[in-house]
Amino acid sequence: MKPLMVANHAKWPAKDDPIFAIAGKAQEATRKYGSENVINSTLGALMNDEGKLIAFKSVFDTLKNMPNEEIAAYAAIAGMPQYLDAVVEAFFTEHKPDAHIRVVATPGGTGSIKEAVWNYTNEGDEILTSDWFWSPYQTIAEEGGRNIVTYKLFDDEGNYNTEGFKSRFKEIIDRQKRLMAIINTPAHNPTGYSVSDEEWDDILDFLKEEAKDLEKKIIIFVDSAYIDFAGVGDERRAFFEKFSNLPDNILVIAGFSASKGFTMYGLRNGAVVGISSNEEIANEFYASCVHTGRANWSNGNRGAMLTVAEIFNNEELKKSYLEEKNHYKTMLRKRADAFVENAEKCGLELVPYRDGFFISIPCDKPYEASEALTKKNVFVVPLGKGLRFAVCAVAEDKCRKAPALIKEVMDGLK
Numbered sequence: 187m188k189p190l191m192v193a194n195h196a197k198w199p200a201k202d203d204p205i206f207a208i209a210g211k212a213q214e215a216t217r218k219y220g221s222e223n224v225i226n227s228t229l230g231a232l233m234n235d236e237g238k239l240i241a242f243k244s245v246f247d248t249l250k251n252m253p254n255e256e257i258a259a260y261a262a263i264a265g266m267p268q269y270l271d272a273v274v275e276a277f278f279t280e281h282k283p284d285a286h287i288r289v290v291a292t293p294g295g296t297g298s299i300k301e302a303v304w305n306y307t308n309e310g311d312e313i314l315t316s317d318w319f320w321s322p323y324q325t326i327a328e329e330g331g332r333n334i335v336t337y338k339l340f341d342d343e344g345n346y347n348t349e350g351f352k353s354r355f356k357e358i359i360d361r362q363k364r365l366m367a368i369i370n371t372p373a374h375n376p377t378g379y380s381v382s383d384e385e386w387d388d389i390l391d392f393l394k395e396e397a398k399d400l401e402k403k404i405i406i407f408v409d410s411a412y413i414d415f416a417g418v419g420d421e422r423r424a425f426f427e428k429f430s431n432l433p434d435n436i437l438v439i440a441g442f443s444a445s446k447g448f449t450m451y452g453l454r455n456g457a458v459v460g461i462s463s464n465e466e467i468a469n470e471f472y473a474s475c476v477h478t479g480r481a482n483w484s485n486g487n488r489g490a491m492l493t494v495a496e497i498f499n500n501e502e503l504k505k506s507y508l509e510e511k512n513h514y515k516t517m518l519r520k521r522a523d524a525f526v527e528n529a530e531k532c533g534l535e536l537v538p539y540r541d542g543f544f545i546s547i548p549c550d551k552p553y554e555a556s557e558a559l560t561k562k563n564v565f566v567v568p569l570g571k572g573l574r575f576a577v578c579a580v581a582e583d584k585c586r587k588a589p590a591l592i593k594e595v596m597d598g599l600k
């Protein structure tokens with residue numbers, strides 16, 4: 187495709203976002219038939235049982251109580267210092283690794299991915315992730331002339347494919363010498379998988395072995411955008427402690443997002459968190475990330491940052507925020523349990539779900555299946571390897587009904 191006016195590197199095909207396209211159809215059906223007759227599982231945001239976006243009261247009351255000029259002013263380039271401290275507390279809780287940690291504010295978790303990809307891979311590099319993955323990884327990589335390559339997320343028994351990860355990782359790093367792997371856990375989008383602590387041990391033992399070759403630079407990007415909706419307490423954060431005392435040539439970068447955990451989706455608030463045993467490497471991380479921020483978005487959303495800081499600096503507010511978040515976490519868990527139980531009952535195959543907003547259904551004809559389901563007023567997102575059902579957006583009773591409807595449609599396509 188020859189560019190008309192844009193520079194060569196900026197020519198991309200104009201494509202409709204498949205998620206927003208199907209979400210539009212779901213909205214139309216809701217208008218026509220009423221929300222009680224429609225199952226809209228398209229959007230990746232927490233909705234109440236009536237399909238309305240949930241916005242935490244503790245968060246938005248705090249934001250709206252702030253003086254206008256606090257919200258209006260620019261933020262510090264690296265992020266408001268009290269926010270950066272709050273991120274460390276909110277993200278790691280009791281599971282902070284023993285390492286040099288640096289935090290730089292970014293617009294959402296997306297900004298943290300951009301920071302990591304730009305600063306820790308070279309043009310033309312391959313970046314490794316699993317075959318089920320969030321498509322903006324590809325968009326961010328290709329924008330900078332990098333390529334996403336994949337390993338199979340699940341083995342034939344449906345377990346996390348650590349062997350596949352290791353062999354693909356080894357093959358690339360032996361050739362490329364520097365490799366970033368993106369691991370989206372806990373509560374992976376789109377499958378809901380969470381890497382277990384034992385699987386982390388296996389991965390890290392392998393990486394430590396690889397790191398004995400000092401020529402190799404190993405970067406693990408942990409995308410934890412959904413961590414606030416994983417597990418029951420904070421046990422799904424325990425793996426962070428495993429990033430203590432790693433060899434210098436293993437750098438862990440974590441993506442923090444306030445989009446889901448604080449329902450700040452549109453406020454664009456997040457952070458990139460660098461974790462290294464080596465202070466100089468941590469400082470270098472900080473300087474590079476601040477530079478990238480300045481070059482791309484200048485600074486972040488001051489009001490949103492101060493809101494997170496205020497919540498974590500005021501015990502009473504923190505308590506009400508945590509209670510509110512836990513209430514919705516339980517609601518989400520009940521919806522997911524209802525879906526999984528009923529999938530089992532009717533024999534609908536799922537990829538292993540552990541936590542979070544989405545459940546995936548492997549399917550050879552995802553586009554046909556999604557289209558056929560719209561005739562039953564069930565709206566699910568078709569992906570390359572299956573269908574994505576957003577339990578975050580669907581009431582529990584509908585999560586109970588949906589598996590049988592999906593199964594029926596999929597059987598009809600065989």
Ligand SMILES: Cc1ncc(COP(=O)(O)O)c(C=O)c1O
Binds near residue numbers: 297445446
């Ligand atoms: C896997 C994954 N990573 C990161 C993000 C970051 O989102 P945001 O930039 O809105 O914080 C999302 C949001 O949908 C996601 O699904």
